[in-house]
Amino acid sequence: MKQSLRNCAFLVALTLTAAGCSKATDKLAKLAPLLGDDQAPFVIASIPTARQFGVSPSQSVQIFFSKEVESQRCTAAFSISQTVSGATTAPLISGSTVVLGSVLTFTPNLALSAGTYNIVESVGCEDLEGRDLRAPYNASFTVGPGGVQASPTVVGVGVQSQSQCTALGSVGSSSGGNWLTASCWWDSTLPILGASSYTFRGGDDNTGLVGSNNACADVNTDNFVVIFNNYMNVNTTVNAVSLTRLSPPSTTMSLATWSWGDCMSGNATYCRALTVAFAEAEASCNGAALFGSSVAPSVGDFNLQFTTGSPAGLPRYMIQVDTTATDSNGFKPTGTFTFTMEGK
Secondary structure, rough: OOOHHHHHHHHHHHOOOOHHHHHHHHHHHHHHHHOOOOOOOEEEEEOOOEEEEEOOOOOOEHHHHHHHEOOOHHHHHHEEEEEEOOOOOOOOOEEEEEOOEEEEEEEEEOOOEEEEEEEEOOOOOOOOOEEOOOOEEEEEEEEEEOOOOOOOOEEEEEEEOOOOOOOOOOOOOOOOOOOOOOOEEEOOOOOOOOHHHEEOOOOOOOOOOOOOOOOOOOHHHHEEEEEEEEEEEEEHHHEEEEEEEEOOOOOEEEEEEEEEEEEOOOOEEEEEEEEEEEEEEOOOOOOOOOOOOOOOOOOOOOOOOOOOOOOOOOOEEEEEEEEOEOOOOOOOOOOOEEEEEOOO
């Protein structure tokens, strides 16, 4: 019975229209307290729904919980922010928040301007017995013309040494670039050129030896930056990224480390700018057949092979983001993104 009610509430929320919000609100408010009072609370749905477009500027935000929740804590755990391209911190929207039973309602002080907004209910929200929210809730919606929110996709690629390739809104160059340029190699307003137009420098300096830490420390000229249009789940997305050497001979590749930037305000679980460092066993760190070094203090192995002075057109590498990546609403890319570049 509880499961059926839960599914019913979920379906009601997913089929919301601007004209039907009032009726849906009434139904969800009545259903929510019936969905189990002996478990941690969780979010059934929200208004606007996740990824909804065409939302009215005067729309209030509502979150429907599985049971009655504690007003003060759930109010403090709620936030709403607007996505601003290139901004390091998303501005929070001011307004009044009221919790009545199992429904939280946020009313903005001013009409919402056109754009995309993110709502967050953190695990600081509790039920009346002090049980934390089962999982944080995140959803985005867009004020403005109706339509379907874009699926997650890559909108920028570069290397970490490029100082202006850090967040959504970072621009590329119509002619590509190398590891010394400030801008990204590419952004989605530009055609993708051949691999030779995008060059990086392998972090290995060819001084490594077996049992030595030489050439092992991370160098950022071969750490790749991948920027997405949507906030991405940091765990599923990093596992969807791979790097392959296309030029013979083939190599043994390992993801050494990664970091995220341009994250959702108040929730670093969802971000838009991923930096990945891959290592090749064939790089000279600890000899040209092993990863890392056993010499204390070991600094690990973070670099691709030595590329300085490589012949024209070589070596070529391909970075991919496959369809197992997911955004903050659980949606996946419609296809695998592929980008090729050259070491120099």
